[in-house]
Amino acid sequence: MIVLGIETSCDETAAAIVSCTSLGRGIRSNIVRRQVTEHEPYGGVVPEIAARAHLDHLDKVINRALAKANATLADVDGLAAATGPGLIGGLVVGTMMAKGLAWGIGKPFVAVNHLEGHALTVRLTDDVNFPYLLLLVSGGHCQVLVCAGVGCYTRLGTTLDDAAGEAFDKTAKLIGLGYPGGPAIERIAREGDASRFDLPRPLKGKPGCDFSFSGLKTAVRHITAERGWLDPIDQADLAASVELAICDTLVDRTENAIAWFRHHHPEGKTVVAAGGVAANIRLRRRLATLAEKTGLRFIAPPPMLCTDNGAMIAWAGLERLRIGLVDGFDEPLRPRWPLDAAASPRPGAGIKA
Ligand code: KG4
Ligand code: ZN
DSSP states (O other): OEEEEEEOSSSEEEEEEEEEETTEEEEEEEEEEEOHHHHGGGTSOOHHHHHHHHHHHHHHHHHHHHHHTTOOGGGOSEEEEEEESSOHHHHHHHHHHHHHHHHHHTOOEEEEEHHHHHHHHHHHHSOOOSOEEEEEEOSSOEEEEEEEETTEEEEEEEBSSOOHHHHHHHHHHHHTOOSSHHHHHHHHHTTSOTTSSOOOOTTTTSSSSOBOOHHHHHHHHHHHHHHSOOOHHHHHHHHHHHHHHHHHHHHHHHHHHHHHHHHHOTTOOEEEEESGGGGOHHHHHHHHHHHHHTTOEEEOOOHHHHSSOHHHHHHHHHHHHTTTOOBOTTOOBOSSOOSOTTTSOOOSOOBOO
8 A cells, every 4th residue: 555645734845655565664755845944034933934835845845755756646545634733724735735636546535633643653663553652742732642543542631831842942942042943952952051050840740641831931031031141051051951841841741641551551562752852862762761660662753753744644644544544525624633532522614625
């Protein structure tokens, strides 16, 4: 089975081809065009600019993905697109393209929840069976979930305010670093002293698996306002202190989630991290140590498959397609679309694309 996946929910224009045959599964191509120069002057993603950039580049990105995979549209068994959650303008571009191509070549269309793309990527890169515990940490989401099957997720905790990636991005801006903030903080934190600034770890030590990061952002704002100007050593020390505080919070909440998971799913063997923030090396090391301590194995996709890409959408599409989950051309877009249906039901009326 071969699936072409399209991702346009935020600021990456991405297309990929993945396959699963009797010989195994793999990524045949994975083309990602990041819109860094478009958004950098504004310090964050501008939705209208993002949508126009997707429109300008998506056809070329798809053609490159096909060429790299040495495939034509006739070879694919289905077309998948992220239909939510995300920025509506970008979702329209990617979904209309996938539906149009699917209709044109008479192949099925699969609507993929972007979060499910992150959640299932480890099943493409590693041998991971359900159920597993997932820390999903990206620019827009910060959740801990039990993944019990394709389309079958239970949310144990979520953020009360900012997502972990948002905390990286907003504090990076205050420290005077570029966008996206996570990689910028990670880069200079290597040279910094993480014990120099004592930053808050909201909810740490409290029961439950929810997260909060707004106090951290406020604390960093106070430090930068007080000093007025940060020299490179201050910047590195503050970046290292922020990275440590975010990791401490994530690890503390994941520890509670692991206790719950081991009690309710004794057959589960794996803790997974996914989403852009899971590319962070310090976080990966900390989670690996935590998992080892609790007798579980820790797996995160390679960093380039943690941040948004087309392979994650193609793979989630393939996982759905092979169990017969196909969508109609009237499938709506869902700018807000939680993974856990019980936490907030999948809305019946989305926006028509
Ligand atoms: O999953 P993703 O690419 O897009 C969303 O679905 O939101 O995640 C992007 C987020 C950004 O907030 C970015 O700063 C963060 O992931 N990020 C990182 C790293 N790489 C990306 N945060 C910390 N360390 C990194 N190495
Ligand atoms: Zn994402």
